[in-house]
Amino acid sequence: MFTTDKIRETFLRFFERRGHLRMPSASLVPAGDPTLLFTSAGMVPFKPFFMAEQQPPAERLTSSQKSFRTTDIDEVGDGIHLTFFEMLGNFSIGDYFKDEAIRLAWEFITSVEEGFGLSKNSIFVTVYLEDEETYGFWKEEIGIEGCNIFRYGDEDNWWGPAGEEGPTGPCTELHFDFGIAFGCGRDFRKTTLDVNGCHPNHNCGRFVELWNLVFMQYYQNTQGERTLLKKPCVDTGMGLERAASVLQGKSNVYDTDVFSKLLSDFGSMVEKDYGINDEIDYAFRVVVEHTRACVFLISDGVIPSNEGRGYVLRRIIRRAIRYGRNLGMTEGFMLKVADSVISQSSHVYGELSDNRQFILKVLDREDEKFGQAVERGALILNGMIGVRHWYSVNAPAVVDMYIKDIVEKDSINNQDLILRLVRGYLDQRIEQTASISGGEVPPIEPFVEVGIEHAVRKMLEQWRLLINQAAYDKADLLMLKTLILEQFENRITGDEAFYLWDTHGFPVEETLSIGKASGLGLNLEEFDKAVGAHRETAKAAHIIGGGMAIVDKYAVLDHKNVTFVGYEALKQDAIVLGLLYENKPVENVSCGQKIELVLNQTPFYPEGGGQVGDTGFIEGPNGVVQIFDTQSPLASLIVHYGQVISGDICLNDEVIATVDMRRRIDTARNHSGTHILHASLREVLGLHVRQAGSLVAPERLRFDYSHVGPLTNEELMSVQSLSNERVRDDLKVMVHETTYAEAIKQGALAFFGDKYGEKVRVVEMSASNSSGPFSLELCGGTHVHATGQVGPIFLLGESGIGGGMRRLEAVTGFGAERLFVERSTLLEKLSNRFDVPHSELENRLNNFVEELSFLRKEIAVSEQRNVVSEADKLVESIIQVNGINVLSTRCNMTNVDSLRQMGDSLKNRMSSLVLVLAIIVNEKALLISMVTPDLVAKGLKAGQIIKEIAQHIGGSGGGNAELAQAGGKRTEGLGTALSLVPKIVEREVNP
Ligand SMILES: [Zn+2]
Ligand SMILES: [Zn+2]
Known part of the structure; x- marks a missing residue:
């Protein structure tokens, strides 16, 4: 049988024998191209060669490239679509063009000894409408019957440019015919306009597109003008999984050896058989396809997150978990499926077994997070639904009240309105719960409140919108009410479902079913619209482009x-x-x-x-x-x-x-230091650590890498001490040149795509007597001759930078010396200031802190004691106004608590009193006012007094009738403020 392994090997060997250099698969994360989320085709890693930005290692290349596409995620499960696949390809970079590419392809497809050995009659060919050259070649040279060649336009047989500008050209495709029994059964179409006939792109199941040969013939600029490329190129792509379905005679890719073992392993896990029930089969396919993709993505350093690559990974993990759970699987099942994937594929992709622990850990963590997300989402939805019911029952009153608020008070505070509405609902909910449970009221879960608030916020937005639209007239109030009720009463909005899904990871299917149980519908089209708007911004389709301006400038x-x-x-x-x-x-x-x-x-x-x-x-x-x-x-x-x-x-x-020699040597120390850190991180944390980026400057170095979660202090210290150990070992730094493939075979770490021309430069750090190198990296940078020259390595800190990436910053050599000097100078200063040796400094400072807090307490206590004697003095300042005891004065307290105690103490002595006491603290005047109950009864209110006099200190304040407080910055107005008090009493109370 043509297993996928055999297909891959047959393809690569065929082209290798015809002068193509076999290239290893690049990472799924495209290096050096932030515009591209994932490696989505075989040519992506070779882009710099096609753009003439880098020298290719050879003009003829061949590879089997891991690829990932995001476009069909929601279709996966149907038996046709895949997110992850391998792409076989042969490439000509300015070497052969159309005729040779077609000749090679045909020989491979039909050769029994060296290729697929498919029969000539099973292959149908498509060409671009105006590409006579290619058409003629197939017909005259290869001898394909004219009726087996179909012509298509831009949509099907034209490629590129992949961005605003770039290489572009016609393509020709080889389609495999499964036979008339597999498709629509109709006759072939007569012309391109014949809509009833069958043809290779009919999508009826009869044909599968096996191989696409792209001829990069033109360069298209941003104005859409095309010029012939001086050195046209060929890029071909054949999906390995599709080839397997053709050669294994399975029209469905899930019936090939790519998936059959994974499906049966999952079947025994879930105790169900594949191939009996459509709905169950669908779920099976989602689980195995997505798990396979996840394993490869995580192995290449992608970690679930809320943005970019990590977001795509999170989506497919959660989709797989959801379908698995619907089949009755419990937590952690995906780890077992992942294990099947790893054991099936690691003989080809060794990194999978190397990173096994890491992959499983990431999946496990995400599984746990998903469980939490489902729980949390249900609570939030509960709040959203609850407030709707309350709202529709109480609608008439509520709507009147709040619409009036919005309409009649122009500057209504939105947040305030939301809070009042939330409160209104919660009060009722608590009341109801209390009446059911007989007084016991459990607290409302915080996430329920999130849901309530969110729903209310959305309602308000609708209100405002409707009010603006209806050019509100008071007479329309009734109509408005009806409209608003319609918006919310019976449905969950697409926006809300999106919010649950996007912010809280809550599956829309759950929203749909919980909503249904409460009698609320959800318009999935609205939801899709919200998702679509989000996806637009996340899309990154830019593959090639932009480079031509630079080429022109320097040409x-x-x-x-x-x-x-x-x-x-x-x-x-x-x-x-x-x-x-x-x-x-x-x-x-x-x-x-x-x-x-x-x-x-x-x-x-x-x-x-x-x-x-x-x-x-x-x-x-x-x-x-x-x-x-x-x-x-x-x-x-x-x-x-x-x-x-x-x-x-x-x-x-x-x-x-x-x-500048000094600067260059400092930079070299940091560059060699970066390699040492990279190797140490991999030794301490595991082989999943991969470089994601770096900055090597003369003053410092920065290293970004993939890892889950922050480093513990112990881990940081181990990395630092291992790094310094290797510095002291004074390992030789050796450089040699070799081919890319050879370097990777030796185990060199490559930041793929960064630098690899015909020859690559390998930087090695080894001890003469050790078995393997400590560090082996492809690197074009400048280095020291032995690690001892790096000098001490100090880590400055570690942080997360999003997307599952961490960042380390460090200094070496001169920078480390400077750091040491700076810190010891600081210590020296401190130790002189406090007059103790360094070793005693910590103790001394601890003592100071303790002493300080003790003294603060002492002061507070003594102030309290003073209150009594101080109060005696203040009593003497009491005056009589219309027969009422009035005290209005400044005192010596240091804080407002003591001031209150003073007030209380005075009130206790004088059973009837109006008092205002003031202090100045931190250049701010503070006032308190107290009125005894008998005088409140006579119409004196502390709150009113404080409000009136606070104006004079440039402040405001408030309180109730018996106690009020104010503060202000205009301390110079304090005298005036205090002198007003007797006048106010005189005005308010008649003798
Ligand atoms: Zn058809
Ligand atoms: Zn380097």
């Missing part, structure tokens, strides 16, 4: 082969080959101008692999340029960015280029 220089000599030299004689001023080529540049400069050879390292570009000076016979940055905008082109600081520089000048 005029026509000096693309700059030799980089900076691994050995920091100073180099060179010749000026290109000068750009304001983006245009010029013959010479003069003092003050900011320029771009190209040399025939240079010691300046161009930014790459996270390492910053070099700076320094370029000195000519008549002038000097200071270089601020060095970049490589195109393969083999190195551009220096700088400013002429004296004289001038001409084309063909002989110059001396000198790199």
